[in-house]
Amino acid sequence: MTSADRRRAAPRRMTPRATALAAISAGLALTAAGCGSSSGSSGSASPATAADKATTVSISLTPQGCAPKPARVTAGEVDFNVANKDADAVSEAELRTNDLAKILGEQENLTPGLSGGFALTLQPGTYKINCPGAAQSRWTLTVAGKASGPAWQSSPQLAAAVSGYSSYVSQNTASMVTSTQQLCAAIDAKNLSQAELLYPKARVFYERIEPVAEIWGNLDTDIDGRWENPVTVQSQFLGFHRIEQMMWADNTLTGASQMCAGLVKNEQQLLSLVRSASYNPLEMASGATDLINEAATAKIDGEEERYSNTDLPVFQANVDGAMEVVTLLQPYLQKKDPSLLTLIKRRDAAIAAQMAHYQASPGYDGTGYVEYSTVLDTQRRQLSGTVNAFAEALSKVSLRVS
Amino acid sequence: MPADETDSTPGRPGRPGPSRRQLLTGAGAAGAGVVAGGLAGYFGRGAADQAAGADGAGDSDQTVPFYGPHQAGIGTAAQDRLAFGSLNVTGGTSPAELRDLLREWTQAAARMTRGALVGEVTEPHAPPLDTGEAVGSPVSRLTITLGYGPALFDQRFGLSGRKPAELAQLPPLPNENLDPASSGGDLCVQACSDDPLVAFHAVRNLARLGMGVVEHNWMELGFGKTSSTNTAQATPRNLLGFKDGTRNIKSEQTQLMDSYVWAGAEAGQPWMRGGSYLVARKIRMFIENWDRDYLADQQNVIGRSKVSGAPLSGGTEFTAPDFATAAIPADSHIRLASHEHNHGTRILRRGYSFTDGIDPQSGTLLGGLFFIAFMKSPRQFIQLQQALAADALNEYIQHVGSAVFACPPGLRPGQHWGDGLFA
Secondary structure, eight states, X not given: OOHHHHHHHSOOSOOHHHHHHHHHHHHHXXXXXXXXXXXXXXXXXXXXXXXXXXXXXXXXXXXXXOOEESSEEXXXXXXXXXXXXXXXXXXXXXXXXXXXXXEEEEEOOOOTXXXXXXXXXXXXXXXXXXXXXXXXXXXXXXXXXXXXXXXXXXXXXXXXXXXXXXXXXXXXXXXXXXXXXXXXHHHHTTOHHHHHHHHHHXXXXXXXXXXXHTTSHHHHHHHHOOTTTTTSOGGGOOSHHHHHIIIIIIOOOTTHHHHHHHHHHHHHHHHHHHHHOOOOHHHHHHHHHHHHHHIIIIITTTOTTTTTOOHHHHHHHHHHHHHHHHHHHHHHHHHHOHHHHHHHHHHHHHHHHHHHTTBOSSOGGGSSBOOXXXXXXXXXXXXXXXHHHHHHHHTTHHHHHO | OOHHHHHTOTTOTTOOOOOXXXXXXXXXXXXXXXXXHHTHHHHSSXXXXXXXXXXXXXXXXXXXXXXSSSOTTTSSOOOSEEEEEEEEEOTTOOHHHHHXXXXXXXXXXXXXXXXXXXXXXXXXXXXXXXXXXXXXXXXXXXXXXXXXXXXXXXXXXXXXXXXXXXXXXXXXXXXXXXXXXXXXXXXXXXXXXXXXXXXXXXXXXXXXXXBTTEEEEEEEEEOEEOOOOSTTSOOOBOTTSSBOOTTSOOXXXXXXXXXXXXXXXXXXXXXXXXXXXXXXXXXXXXXXXXXTSXXXXXXXXXXXXXXXXXXXXSSOTTSOOOTTSTTSOXXXXXXXXXXXXXXXXXXXXXXXXXXXXXXXXTOSEEEEEEEEEEESOHHHXXXXXXXXXXXXXXXXXXXXXXXXXXXOOOOOTTOOTTXXXXX
């Protein structure tokens, strides 16, 4: 199965309609992020200002129960601080839906003397605080105010992550256009050796943000398609990999100028699309996993850069693109699931340790890495194990940010 | 007297027990739960029921208890299908991470073997906790058996002092040409079920839970059991077309199980007492050559009649072979492998037929016997395999993969794999 097939089989991350909705809400998110650091002086009930400050609810675990203080808060981000002074029989507080069916957040294992907490973005409604073992184990928490848009917009940290990601995507796309234009210039000058040095440099920008480009299905195929995708027809084989094939396999630049100009045109179209698009945290997270899935499949077996053997720098670009998402989400994850964040970082470090073996200066075609065909099967398998472990940990982010 | 009253007379001699279908029908009526409970002896763990389940006919929702003095999947009546995973612990894994994984595996195995999913598949924004392919498939007597390979006891996890003296890579043995890609492993997971999908699902999900801590070394699927392991099971046939396991230890023979299968005080390591050593050998059969051999020679190679399974010395399948007669040739398989020929040594065989498809070079079938045997000490296998150096069957087979694992004893609820090892 080609990676393009895999892409087609995957559920769409973002439908055109979802894109439009996200674009509208992104304006609000940016507003929220912009004033997130100020102390929220406005009394308006707009979603942007509701997100402005996190409300704190204190819960003291006692033998009698776990009354929330206050018992009525405004919709948006709510920090729950839970403390157990001296209740031997009570050690946890859960926030559940009013019908008790679902646990939304919890702090467990609070023996006397310990405290902890959790944070949630809450929509208006009635919730239950549950503390098994207390005389009265269920207490009501009322959330008033207006329902905000997607819950993540009420979190300044998620909103900041999303706007940071928009910038990252735009910057990389713009850099790709510039560096592809340099590649085209070398091709136009019939300078094959220079073109070979410039090809992998342009590739890395795309490989950091590829899941975004995949939103516009045909554009991804026109920029990054392989011979077997979409139709195994040479005349429809366009973009980076057709140029790669000409330079390394056919050993000619005949027709490459025209091909490269077409590539730039498609990239410029992508640039105008990404500048007006916006994203949400779930898309960021699943996109990060997709990038690593790409690395684990199309890069490990050398499929993607089959003519040039420049797989290692684009492999690293996939990892970098995923880690950018993690870095942007870090302030949020640090609060929400610090152990997951630690695990992701450790597994990223394990990849870095592996990749260090293949670094070279200036490296194959100036990439900073050795030629991928020199990486043995046993080494590839080791790299694959590391990258799959990283992807597995990354795949758990989506739940945290949804 | 009306007929139905006659039929309801309790304790009527010669009356067969109710069928499973009747029982289920009855369960629909009010209060029938009590009746069903009272009749559970007929269907719960009775020998007749085990036989039915063993043949894979009906009773596919039958479960094998996960907890017990020994791990399930050893003395358990051999299920029809196998998924066997050999895994290595990934570099840089800490002892605590390995121990946490073994705990997680225990919980997942306990759930899967009672027919539950590993975890929920309903959260829309998370990858489903269970991979899902076994949803709706009856549990089909799934057992999951864990083993530790010799390499696990190197310096990595501080376990070198816990290594049983018996646990080591097997020495070079006759008629082997081992492929490292089908050999060894830090850990093994043997999943057996009467449903291949259920067995595969178990190994897949355990490996997934372990991603980052363990990685696949190799994996084998077995599509037909080749040994009966209790007296209620009919003797199955291997790909040679012969009955296999006629003289196998049967799990009801508790004295033989204690003497030859379960590790005892001699294991040296308290955590291994009640466990068993698993020897896995991937044995390729050159079945095209075998199929061209004439019947009488095939029978001489094995030492038994192909159709009836009776020893060539006469009688029926379960007649003891008379090795005093020349009817069973000196180089026949059953003579050389017999306990009579090996100072009484026996093992519990629990293997499966396998195929890996077609050999790309020769175009012949890559398949044969994925031999699994359990024993008190790997020395038992070594002794038997050395005795098979002269086996006439060697012309038609070759051992291409090899691994040995120490399977710890069973668990009580609340205990976890690794508790004894890391204690």
